[in-house]
Amino acid sequence: MPVPASAKHHPHDDAPDTAEAFRTLAELPPGPEREALRGRLVEAWLPMADRLAGRFRNRGETLDDLRQVAALGLVKAVDRYDPGLGNAFESYAVPTITGEIKRHFRDHMWTLHVPRRVQDLRNRVRCAVQDLSQTIPGRGPTVAEIAGHASMTEDEVLTGLEALESFTALSLDAELPGSEDGYSLADALGSADPALDTVVDRESVKPRLAALSERERAILYMRFFADMTQSRIAEQLGISQMHVSRLISRCCGRLREQIMRDAGA
Template sequence: MSGAETVQAQQEEPRDEAVEQVGIDSPDAAMQAAAPVSPHAERRAETMRIFQRMRKLPPGDPERERLRAEVIEDHMAYARRIASRYGGHGEVVEDFVQVAYLGLVKAVDNFDPEHGTGFLGYATPMIMGEIKRYFRDATWDVHVPRRMQELSSALRKATEALTQELGRSPSIAELADRVKATPEEVVEAMDAASAYTTASLDRPVRVDSSEGASLAEFVGGEDPRFDAVVNREVLKPLLAKLGERDKRILMMRFFRNMTQSQIGEELNVSQMQVSRLLTRILDELRAGFE
């Protein structure tokens, strides 16, 4: 490989990493995210048929309520999947799930099948909007000082150690002595940590004949197909907002597998300009996922 080719390869390589940060691992994955997935087509069609039937029924009609409940139930797993994306901030994921369900219900109640938009395309931004509003109005108002966070972590370790040493739960005074803090600070740290405590998957539960089972046995596994659906529905409106040249650049780069130099020749711009354009476009798409 010549020196010029090496430089070009080094310049073009990071762009694929940027694509991965947006949630697209390859041109094939980008195509799957942007295009409809055929196995779900019948389900989408059935959902639209249900909404059409609901429109013909008056509010309060038992059949309308039954159909409404059916749509909500059918899409709860989808709403939960969106909520799980926001669970890495220290808050309890289940809180986000409940907020996502609220957004789903609002979407079902306000969706108009005559507007030409698919239900998921309408519901996805509404569900995400509810979660982001929850972040703004509730979660972000709670500030835990770093000192309390560190003390909370130390208390967890001290509690485990003292419980083993003493054969019982330690007192506040014993914990304070172990972590070199005042009893008041220990109580404050415990209060701060309570909002971030989740149930252990090893916790024993008793459900009829399942005595002795752990919580983990009742938690379903993740279906990777939900990620593809969520990515596709989130990308649709983001791609629609792009200008024609930006769409053309994405098409050439990720669907036609053209190099930045080849794109530059077709657009009559330099490879460096193409690199900057791709970076800007991908940054815009990435921002839509946050």
């Protein structure tokens, strides 16, 4: 069945009169005839989908890609439209196609996930700036003017302005402005201080060291802080080197066991 053109007035100049074709589509069983009619309906409404895609040009996506997304939204609208509800197809198709395009921007154009609220603020600010730019010659609109035009607070406008050109993230390998020696953003980032682990270990062992006998503390101090050999420690304390070795091993083993037990408590 061909999709007839009509002289009847529509909200869209290029809108074909496809009411009868949609009623036929709803009654046809799955098969080649239904698929052919479905294809002709999609083709008949493609000019409208292309025009809707054109409204989103110059936002970081090519027009060809936007047309493909709009065509996908059109196919979904054709498949889901129910002529029995009595609404015109374009009243259903326009928000379906527009929603598909906006979803494409939300899902594919942002490098990082941005809250829906921030995206909405961005869109409202962008529209307000476009409107005000036509009425304010020679300068851009102020934050207060945008807020008044879009019924937003100034804080909301500032958030929207920050998100206006924030589809992509800056690479950590990007050279910082004014740098002449290849200094990148990654070079300016901090890193974990390995000494922090030492601080944790020292604080954990401190009360256990205090619980040792005076001689055990002295032996550990001379060995690990004064860097004395076992033979020098034995000579200073008047005991054998073997005794010193056993005392060090026993103290370290007991401390390790107690600290591990404390950590698991």
